[in-house]
Amino acid sequence: MKTIAIAIDGPAGAGKSSLAKAVSSKLGYIYIDTGALYRAIGLAFSRKGIDTDLNCNIEEMLKEIKVDIKFIDDTQHVFLNGEDVSDEIRTPTASMMASAVSAKPAVRAFLLDMQRDFAKKYNCIMDGRDIGTVVLPDAKVKIFLTASAEERAMRRFRELKEKGSDATFEEVLADMEKRDFNDSNRAIAPLKPAEDSVIADTTGKTVEESVVMLMEIIKKGIED
Numbered sequence: 001m002k003t004i005a006i007a008i009d010g011p012a013g014a015g016k017s018s019l020a021k022a023v024s025s026k027l028g029y030i031y032i033d034t035g036a037l038y039r040a041i042g043l044a045f046s047r048k049g050i051d052t053d054l055n056c057n058i059e060e061m062l063k064e065i066k067v068d069i070k071f072i073d074d075t076q077h078v079f080l081n082g083e084d085v086s087d088e089i090r091t092p093t094a095s096m097m098a099s100a101v102s103a104k105p106a107v108r109a110f111l112l113d114m115q116r117d118f119a120k121k122y123n124c125i126m127d128g129r130d131i132g133t134v135v136l137p138d139a140k141v142k143i144f145l146t147a148s149a150e151e152r153a154m155r156r157f158r159e160l161k162e163k164g165s166d167a168t169f170e171e172v173l174a175d176m177e178k179r180d181f182n183d184s185n186r187a188i189a190p191l192k193p194a195e196d197s198v199i200a201d202t203t204g205k206t207v208e209e210s211v212v213m214l215m216e217i218i219k220k221g222i223e224d
């Protein structure tokens with residue numbers, strides 16, 4: 001059976017994961033959050049005492065790393081060498097480490113086939129930075145999801161606050177701008193809209209309104 005893939009790319013905090021989750025359950029597709037894979041690799045490096053300068057032999061480090069995705073109650077869990085690290089990868093430090101490791105060609109190559117294999121097996125919505133441009137260039141529908149930097153930072157700030165973080169809004173905004181810069185300016189697979197993507201801006205929109213917008217784009221894209 002030929003599967004259908006929907007690619008959603010965009011900067012941090014644009015709402016990719018919450019919207020992709022909502023839309024995938026409406027469509028009965030699986031949702032794959034590829035950022036979690038880069039986060040798990042970033043965590044493996046952090047645990048070895050390496051910081052965002054990545055002063056180490058990346059290829060050698062990767063030989064000791066195994067990353068897996070499993071679906072438990074329809075929710076993606078990411079495993080690092082057999083350990084479920086789904087919660088541990090959600091800290092601001094893990095975000096910056098993920099952004100740093102993701103600029104390395106060896107890391108991107110390490111994760112590429114795994115992402116493509118999922119799309120071969122399942123109808124899926126896959127979100128990330130380079131899904132429409134590199135990982136799944138033949139995706140049936142490609143969406144570039146965005147929102148203003150202030151609004152994206154405010155959403156992240158609220159999420160972190162709920163988890164008990166004492167980071168200020170200014171710190172969250174500065175981290176987000178730094179990460180956007182890294183992700184958009186790296187030499188390999190930079191964050192950018194695929195030429196055949198539809199740009200969806202969620203600034204000022206509620207989750208419900210954004211879901212309606214995405215469902216319209218997807219329905220139209222699947223019919224074409």
Ligand code: DC
Nearest residue numbers: 034035036038098099102128129130
């Ligand atoms: O989507 P996220 O915030 O969980 O992603 C964490 C980092 O991983 C992000 O700053 C850039 C990187 N990433 C990537 O380079 N390519 C992807 N497909 C997904 C994430």
